[in-house]
């Protein structure tokens with residue numbers, strides 16, 4: 001499946017519905033949720049607790065398939081309901097970078113090794129992965145902490161390393177689930193600005209689930225989710241590089 005508009009967009013999610021349980025225990029966590037994100041676009045997804053944001057993010061992250069609806073990434077139909085059009089695990093490794101609420105760095109590896117391992121799992125050599133890891137850490141302002149273990153880094157520095165790890169394999173799509181929840185306002189904003197920089201400079205499509213209304217100005221587009229339904233919000237900022 002490769003309609004021209006879908007080839008241009010990094011991700012096209014159409015009418016995603018997710019039902020958990022059945023009959024009287026059924027929960028509809030997502031109702032015909034749709035979103036198109038272009039390469040180089042950074043998007044915020046807001047919404048109250050339980051509105052379905054994580055369900056949406058894990059669906060397009062190919063972790064938790066929708067009950068129905070389609071997900072097209074870079075022109076490839078990857079999921080049609082629960083039916084996969086590709087090997088999800090390898091597609092995910094090549095095309096999707098994930099950043100979680102806590103950095104989830106491996107505690108017994110140094111910061112740079114945490115970034116390298118993502119590439120080595122994809123078959124990259126130790127030497128080439130070290131070079132790219134250092135470049136990424138430099139880009140994200142944590143190169144001087146390369147050889148420190150995660151426990152020696154601040155929360156903000158750990159999240160920068162996690163962003164470097166998410167970028168390691170040149171993903172088309174970066175998904176972040178409340179990445180600044182554990183940070184104070186200023187550090188949280190710096191991490192949000194970093195996502196915008198990554199989208200605008202590296203051309204990734206970035207979707208950030210957040211409760212933080214203070215940093216909404218860094219996003220190109222803002223969506224809101226309520227009761228499983230996604231709508232485009234009036235917070236939207238129209239210029240892409242403002």
Ligand SMILES: Nc1ncnc2c1ncn2[C@@H]1O[C@H](COP(=O)(O)OP(=O)(O)OP(=O)(O)O)[C@@H](O)[C@H]1O
Pocket residue numbers: 020021027028029047048049050051052053054055056
């Ligand atoms: N595995 C599951 N089984 C049954 N119901 C689930 C499951 N996972 C999520 N839900 C339900 O689906 C709805 C949406 O949950 P989801 O975690 O996607 O919301 P959220 O917006 O990410 O919430 P939060 O902001 O609190 O993280 C909720 O009613 C939740 O209880």
